[in-house]
Amino acid sequence: MSDIQSRRSGGRAARQALRAAPLTDAIRPVRAGMEGGTFKPLSQAAEKRIYQAALDAMEQIGFADAPPSGVKILTDAGAILGEDGRIRFPRALVEDMLAKANRSVTLHGRDPKHDMILSGNRVHYGTAGAAVHLVDVENNDYRECTVQDLYDAARIVDRLDNVHFLQRPMVCRDIADNFEMDLNTIYACCSGTTKHIGTSFTEPSFMKGAFEMIYEIAGGEAAYRDRPFISNSNCFVVPPMKFATESCQVMEHCVRGGMPVLLLSAGQAGATAPAPIAGAIVQAVAECLAGMVYVNAMAPGHPTIFGTWPFVSDLRTGAMSGGSGEQALLTAACAQMHHFLGLPGGAAAGIADAKMPDMQAGYEQAHSNVMAGLAGLNMVYESVGMHASLLGFCLESLIIGDDLLGQSLRCVRGIEVTEDTVSLDVIRSVCLEGPGHYLGSAQTLSLMQTEYIYPALGDRSSPKEWAELGKPDLIQKAIKRKNEILAEPSNARLDPQTDAAIRKAFRIHLPA
Structure with a gap:
């Protein structure tokens, strides 16, 4: 085996080992609560115009059919009940409540x-x-x-x-x-x-x-x-x-x-x-x-x-x-x-x-x-x-x-642009000193699980590999995964004492 083939094989084995290792939530490539906000279909002028039009609608047109309790809550706060039965909202009231x-x-x-x-x-x-x-x-x-x-x-x-x-x-x-x-x-x-x-x-x-x-x-x-x-x-x-x-x-x-x-x-x-x-x-x-x-x-x-x-x-x-x-x-x-x-x-x-x-x-x-x-x-x-x-x-x-x-x-x-991620030193090393590819580089191995996300069911195999695997079908894989999950006990089930108290007080249709 050539030196290049050896390095490629070693890189693949290292990548497979990294993918098998569990990730903590803090370093997962995606997680709840990540920051969006880069896409803005409205201009700043459009935002203001929509807001002002909404205030106009509240103040001039108002809302029908508030319950009596709602009428009291809103009029006590400063809304106006018109003779037509509609509740109207002065601009100042809306902005006070926004505050x-x-x-x-x-x-x-x-x-x-x-x-x-x-x-x-x-x-x-x-x-x-x-x-x-x-x-x-x-x-x-x-x-x-x-x-x-x-x-x-x-x-x-x-x-x-x-x-x-x-x-x-x-x-x-x-x-x-x-x-x-x-x-x-x-x-x-x-x-x-x-x-x-x-x-x-x-x-x-x-x-x-x-x-x-x-x-x-x-x-x-x-x-x-x-x-x-x-x-x-x-x-x-x-x-x-x-x-x-x-x-x-x-x-x-x-x-x-x-x-x-x-x-x-x-x-x-x-x-x-x-x-x-x-x-x-x-x-x-x-x-x-x-x-x-x-x-x-x-x-x-x-x-x-x-x-x-x-x-x-x-x-x-x-x-x-x-x-x-x-x-x-x-x-x-x-x-x-x-x-x-x-x-x-x-x-x-x-x-x-x-x-x-x-x-x-x-x-x-x-x-x-x-x-x-x-x-x-x-x-x-x-x-x-x-x-x-x-x-x-x-x-x-x-x-x-x-x-x-x-x-x-x-x-x-999105894309993080830092001194490390622009990768000039890595490019220099691979092109001038290394194998001419990045497959086994320390940077690639360190980022493959934290920078990239991989589908659990989606198929990325070649047509040859796909055929060798029996031509797996996405829907069938989803059915299989569904059945696996539903065959296991729920992780969220209520403790027996609470469950018994609820079943005694209310008619629960799910079997115990």
């Missing part, structure tokens, strides 16, 4: 290692949605979601490095009673993952029982208030510019119970929001600012996420188009407005209009996730698993999406 708003929110996990700090351009990817169907990839079909499916999704999320939180992605269609559905949603999610959980509640009257269960899981009310590991996804507005009466009442209960709130405005451009992308952003910002005033009038500095979630329509049909380039731009621009306001924010990305995890789903999920991350979106909701414009959720797509998000996060991380 009181929490600029750095921590969303806790039941395990502290999953805590997420929402501030600046720190990026976190996770699930969300209310899919009514589960995508059955093995039968190329859709069926209704069950509480078991939700539990399985939570267990899978718990094992995925690049999915940082679980917001309920599907509705338990096998539970007819809405109160039981809300409580079983909490139970299934908490039994499946120790990451932060987001959920919604159907009616204000359900909140007492929900908090009883949550406090039981936490080990008491004080423990939950100290580390609230569940947040409320609250659609407090019905676009355009109307409060959702019961959701506002739920929100009031959540604020009083110490629960972080995602203020979610989900207009659809061309249907329930203006068709121009800029107009959809204006309405979403105005609606979320109204929610920000509402919450801070109750409890200044309450942990709140500015949830501008405007969606896009295919204007030929009026149907939602979550996988479009327009949606990717809309989400990235919303992230930019969060930074303009200095508020922790979240929006939707990663939605596929494709019905199955195919090439269409891949490009739809990838471009919006990358753009959201590059824009520095704090919470990227619906980033994995969502198909059929939010109607379907796919467990295999969730697993494949972990690879996709790893690559997205690597784009978010």
Whole structure:
């Protein structure tokens, strides 16, 4: 064997040994909370114009249908109830409440290692949605979601490095009673993952029982208030510019119970929001600012996420188009407005209009996730698993999406330019003194696991190697990984005493 061949072989063996070694979280090439913010689809002048237009809408048009409790909270703070029943917000009131708003929110996990700090351009990817169907990839079909499916999704999320939180992605269609559905949603999610959980509640009257269960899981009310590991996804507005009466009442209960709130405005451009992308952003910002005033009038500095979630329509049909380039731009621009306001924010990305995890789903999920991350979106909701414009959720797509998000996060991380990384000394050594390649260099070996990320399921083999391996199929690999995860006990299952107390107090549909 020649000297060059020997060096190449030694370099390959060293690289294989390094890849086999486990990495600490601190030196992983990607991780939760990395800084984005390099992509800005809006100019500074556009940011200011959108903000001023949102203030105009709040002051001149206002919002209908606030509950009586909300009317009192808002008018006591300085909002104006018009003869037409609409609540209007003077500019000074909005800016006073912006000054009181929490600029750095921590969303806790039941395990502290999953805590997420929402501030600046720190990026976190996770699930969300209310899919009514589960995508059955093995039968190329859709069926209704069950509480078991939700539990399985939570267990899978718990094992995925690049999915940082679980917001309920599907509705338990096998539970007819809405109160039981809300409580079983909490139970299934908490039994499946120790990451932060987001959920919604159907009616204000359900909140007492929900908090009883949550406090039981936490080990008491004080423990939950100290580390609230569940947040409320609250659609407090019905676009355009109307409060959702019961959701506002739920929100009031959540604020009083110490629960972080995602203020979610989900207009659809061309249907329930203006068709121009800029107009959809204006309405979403105005609606979320109204929610920000509402919450801070109750409890200044309450942990709140500015949830501008405007969606896009295919204007030929009026149907939602979550996988479009327009949606990717809309989400990235919303992230930019969060930074303009200095508020922790979240929006939707990663939605596929494709019905199955195919090439269409891949490009739809990838471009919006990358753009959201590059824009520095704090919470990227619906980033994995969502198909059929939010109607379907796919467990295999969730697993494949972990690879996709790893690559997205690597784009978010960007390129570090330092005296060491420009590599002049290494180039000099390799070209003038060494073998003419960098495969076995100390620099390459030191960076291959910390600078580069590798797919867990994605295939990078040559056609010859691929054939020798039996032509592995991505979907089949995802099915295999899903079955492996679900064959193991949940790492998040509740202790027997807590579980027994919850099952005694509430009707739990998952088997013990």
